[in-house]
Amino acid sequence: MMKVSIIGTGRMGKALIEAAAPQIQNVIWGSRSIEKVDGLIKELGSEALPGSYDQALAADVIFHTLWFRDLLPWAKHNEEALKGKILVDICVPFTSDFSDLAIEWGTSAAEEIQQALPDTKVVGAFKNTFWKVFNQPVHQGIKSDVFVTSDDEGAKEMVMKLLQPLPFRFLDAGTLKNNRTIERMTLFSRELSQRYGHYPYVSWGLWGSDYKGLFSE
Numbered sequence: 001m002m003k004v005s006i007i008g009t010g011r012m013g014k015a016l017i018e019a020a021a022p023q024i025q026n027v028i029w030g031s032r033s034i035e036k037v038d039g040l041i042k043e044l045g046s047e048a049l050p051g052s053y054d055q056a057l058a059a060d061v062i063f064h065t066l067w068f069r070d071l072l073p074w075a076k077h078n079e080e081a082l083k084g085k086i087l088v089d090i091c092v093p094f095t096s097d098f099s100d101l102a103i104e105w106g107t108s109a110a111e112e113i114q115q116a117l118p119d120t121k122v123v124g125a126f127k128n129t130f131w132k133v134f135n136q137p138v139h140q141g142i143k144s145d146v147f148v149t150s151d152d153e154g155a156k157e158m159v160m161k162l163l164q165p166l167p168f169r170f171l172d173a174g175t176l177k178n179n180r181t182i183e184r185m186t187l188f189s190r191e192l193s194q195r196y197g198h199y200p201y202v203s204w205g206l207w208g209s210d211y212k213g214l215f216s217e
């Protein structure tokens, strides 16, 4: 059976574990502090299994929730352990004041991490999904869209299948290059939702097609 882990116990780590653990068996929740993750699992009544980062790295599909500043050093340090694995990248490379992205136009966090880890299959997902959306991913009957990207079609398909039971609509969003747009969409939706007073409850939904799964049943 495919092993899945989620690394990090911050806002997105918690949100992902609450959504994934009831749907995916034996998810390992990795933290730098076993005491912290142990306590959180008890507090949330979660079915996740507590682990260290090293234990989480033993999974086949690893979701990381690190900030961009920590991501590349962590990836380089664990390049060997990540070889042959699928790494799901949710990172939006914000500047420290959140006014812009910390990387140039013409690249993305997902592409940078793929370049740093040539023997790992990077899959981008949840980059537009602010943590509050996990509490209510269906708004007025319409599911929040999650854009899934990868340069490896098989890895993308596997992650989309794995995530299918979660209450979002998962769209095949093409290759990693599309994260140049997707990551900037998060910057833009952050600004708009702050202006209109509903930040951080903001996500994207592509309409215009009758693609199955847009509306919640």
Ligand SMILES: NC(=O)c1ccc[n+]([C@@H]2O[C@H](COP(=O)([O-])OP(=O)(O)OC[C@H]3O[C@@H](n4cnc5c(N)ncnc54)[C@H](OP(=O)(O)O)[C@@H]3O)[C@@H](O)[C@H]2O)c1
Binding pocket: 007, 008, 009, 010, 011, 012, 013, 030, 031, 032, 033, 036, 065, 066, 067, 068, 070, 090, 091, 092, 093, 094, 126, 127, 128, 129, 130, 131, 132, 200
């Ligand atoms: N917040 C959102 O709504 C949102 C939406 C979409 C994407 N994202 C992306 O998701 C990632 C995480 O966002 P977040 O809001 O969940 O952040 P957060 O609450 O600050 O959590 C980040 C986690 O990273 C882990 N970590 C590993 N090395 C670290 C270090 N050196 N310093 C601090 N923490 C370290 C920590 O988990 P342990 O202590 O357990 O090790 C920490 O809880 C970012 O890349 C962000 O762009 C966030």
